[in-house]
Amino acid sequence: MIxxxxxxxxSLLIITLMLTPAIGKEFTAEPFxxxxxxxxxxxxxSQIFDGNEWWAAITNxxxxxxxxxxxxxxxxxxxxxxxxxxYNSGLWxxxxxxxxxxxxxxxxxxxxxxxxxxAPGVPADPWDEAYRTxxxxxxDSPGITDWVEWPEILGAPVYDNFExxxxxxxxxxxxxxxxxxxxxxxxxxxGAEVRQTIIGGVTDTDNGLNRTFFVQYEIINRSSDDxxxxxxxxxxxxxxxxxxxxxxxxxxxxHLAYAYSAANGDLVYPNPPAIGYQLLDNSYEDGLSAFVxxxxxxxxxxxxxxxYNSQHGLNFDGTDIIDPGTGIASPFMVPGDPVAGNGWIDPxxxxxxxxxxxxxxxxxxxxxxxxxxxxxxxxxxDNLNSITKLLADAAEAKAFWEADFAGVATVDRPIxxxxxxxxxxxxxxTEPGQTTSGVLELANTGNQTLTGSLEFPAGSGYSASPTSxxxxxxxxxxxxxxxxxxxxxxxxxxxxxxxxxxxEAIDAAQLSFFHELMDIPSNDPYAGQENNTAVxxxxxxxxxxxLVDVGTYQENLVIEQRxxxxxxxxxxxxxxxxxxxxxxxxxxxxxxxxxxxxFTIQNGSANSGGGIIITEGWFEISxxxxxxxxxxxxxxxxxxxxxxxxxxxxTDNTADWGGAARLNQGGIDFINNTLWNNTATxxxxxxxxxxxxxxxxxNIIWPAGSNAAIAVNY
Numbered sequence: 001m002i003x004x005x006x007x008x009x010x011s012l013l014i015i016t017l018m019l020t021p022a023i024g025k026e027f028t029a030e031p032f033x034x035x036x037x038x039x040x041x042x043x044x045x046s047q048i049f050d051g052n053e054w055w056a057a058i059t060n061x062x063x064x065x066x067x068x069x070x071x072x073x074x075x076x077x078x079x080x081x082x083x084x085x086x087y088n089s090g091l092w093x094x095x096x097x098x099x100x101x102x103x104x105x106x107x108x109x110x111x112x113x114x115x116x117x118x119a120p121g122v123p124a125d126p127w128d129e130a131y132r133t134x135x136x137x138x139x140d141s142p143g144i145t146d147w148v149e150w151p152e153i154l155g156a157p158v159y160d161n162f163e164x165x166x167x168x169x170x171x172x173x174x175x176x177x178x179x180x181x182x183x184x185x186x187x188x189x190x191g192a193e194v195r196q197t198i199i200g201g202v203t204d205t206d207n208g209l210n211r212t213f214f215v216q217y218e219i220i221n222r223s224s225d226d227x228x229x230x231x232x233x234x235x236x237x238x239x240x241x242x243x244x245x246x247x248x249x250x251x252x253x254x255h256l257a258y259a260y261s262a263a264n265g266d267l268v269y270p271n272p273p274a275i276g277y278q279l280l281d282n283s284y285e286d287g288l289s290a291f292v293x294x295x296x297x298x299x300x301x302x303x304x305x306x307x308y309n310s311q312h313g314l315n316f317d318g319t320d321i322i323d324p325g326t327g328i329a330s331p332f333m334v335p336g337d338p339v340a341g342n343g344w345i346d347p348x349x350x351x352x353x354x355x356x357x358x359x360x361x362x363x364x365x366x367x368x369x370x371x372x373x374x375x376x377x378x379x380x381x382d383n384l385n386s387i388t389k390l391l392a393d394a395a396e397a398k399a400f401w402e403a404d405f406a407g408v409a410t411v412d413r414p415i416x417x418x419x420x421x422x423x424x425x426x427x428x429x430t431e432p433g434q435t436t437s438g439v440l441e442l443a444n445t446g447n448q449t450l451t452g453s454l455e456f457p458a459g460s461g462y463s464a465s466p467t468s469x470x471x472x473x474x475x476x477x478x479x480x481x482x483x484x485x486x487x488x489x490x491x492x493x494x495x496x497x498x499x500x501x502x503x504e505a506i507d508a509a510q511l512s513f514f515h516e517l518m519d520i521p522s523n524d525p526y527a528g529q530e531n532n533t534a535v536x537x538x539x540x541x542x543x544x545x546x547l548v549d550v551g552t553y554q555e556n557l558v559i560e561q562r563x564x565x566x567x568x569x570x571x572x573x574x575x576x577x578x579x580x581x582x583x584x585x586x587x588x589x590x591x592x593x594x595x596x597x598x599f600t601i602q603n604g605s606a607n608s609g610g611g612i613i614i615t616e617g618w619f620e621i622s623x624x625x626x627x628x629x630x631x632x633x634x635x636x637x638x639x640x641x642x643x644x645x646x647x648x649x650x651t652d653n654t655a656d657w658g659g660a661a662r663l664n665q666g667g668i669d670f671i672n673n674t675l676w677n678n679t680a681t682x683x684x685x686x687x688x689x690x691x692x693x694x695x696x697x698x699n700i701i702w703p704a705g706s707n708a709a710i711a712v713n714y
Contacts, residue, residue, distance in 0.1 A: 080522075
């Protein structure tokens, strides 16, 4: 939901905007990712699907691959890595009931709650342990709790002998309903009871089954009213490593929606994979009826009517979506072929959401609708070849499904897992010359002994004890990870007396953030060849001071893993960092404590923050002039984290969102700045805010465009 503070054109605004007095939360998780405001939900039970190469978090309120498990992307691949694939996903149901549009949905919150419907309009107790997420492995003992209590009475699938259905290595089951007070799209409930089963596993050959899990829905109309023109959709927020770098598409012949990366060489994936969501079967005996997509900065539906129109492949207002190439109305957005470069192809990389829909039928009171999707990930030789590989892998997975998994040769194996492998494993800060340690706990959830080792680059300062492990099936082992910081003292350098360029001085400065990739080679064949789990430590170091004399420095500065304080010796008008219109002026990456004071920062150009981008740690940006910078997000400044931006002049900067600045996650004091003649092509001529923890006060704003001076979207 976007809320705007309207601009007064050609008028002087002195803005004091106290969004909240609270301290901002620590910046974590994924680059440039900010979860929308409505995260209301009722759930108490989660499980992990880890039966093949996927790691997918499941909650008992209808979310899968859900961020809710650890406030980070909920779908990872390969399994024992921090590699992001999907942030959150779930079900939408829409229909008209007695002429009224009703929609129940999962986004970042959920309109579903655990448990069945016990009578029309009466939900079960959502906190009853019987309505947890159940999980069974092929090798589990029939004596374990989830086997003994497998809820056949709630619709959990079983064989003819009433034993739990385990066609592959792993089955998860949950039941939930929409008689909930949490509303994403406020409307009356449909009275839907949903029985959700997720299965997956591996076979002894390398094929698409090893990279696929299946989601089966059984949806019962427990109300006393018919659902007219009922639609059933899968909503997903794919994040293939970098949240803002995704394209989407649809293959209408294969009934396969997909997401892929805009370019190669992402932060983690050198060859980024593609993710597919394929409709395999349904009780309608029909294919997909619509496919639409949005990005984080283009508002998603904000009402039940807008959501329902989206399920029909229409614009929010109910008008047709027009294929820009043919000029013909189509319920399927971007159905072209990006590999061949034909047809309507997604033109803009962004933080995308997708919605694929099956529907258009009447579901009478008491009737049941079923459908099954396969979620597949595939990696080719580059971003587009990954689509080609995805189509082949999805076809293999579908063939196994259609054959009731006949011919699947199961594989007994260890399964390496640890929640700590799914994000940066951070040690507590330490002072120069001191050692800090933390415990990494590895688990083996398979049925064979897990063996392996932990490896760090030589000279990194990191060590593991023990360096190798042997973990029996079902057990865990703690590993002590330690880091010894260098014995360093802060220095001061002068430009150009000691270094010809500012970048040379930066590169010579002391590291204060020590980031390494920990590799855990093991005999788990489906955990990924390289774990790529980041191990981080912030050395408590005040930072090096770089003093810059008067002059124009045509540089695109990158400050990485260092605490740097850049300060101009002369007037800001005389000490200039010029990006030359080719790249960003200053990039701060993993810089725990940094500052920039007294410069003119001009002619920068980038996707995010043409003048400066800083996305973690504490920072101070003060007494600078930002002139003629451009970015898609935040013309002059793109900032996340915790810090202060004060006494700056921001003039003639442009962006799509946030002409002068975009403040993303965290809690930033934006104080005593002057914003003059900045423009945004979409929203936020002066500022675009993505967190309620920012504090905006005592700024002078003279907006130049016709959009809101300050736009807020969180």
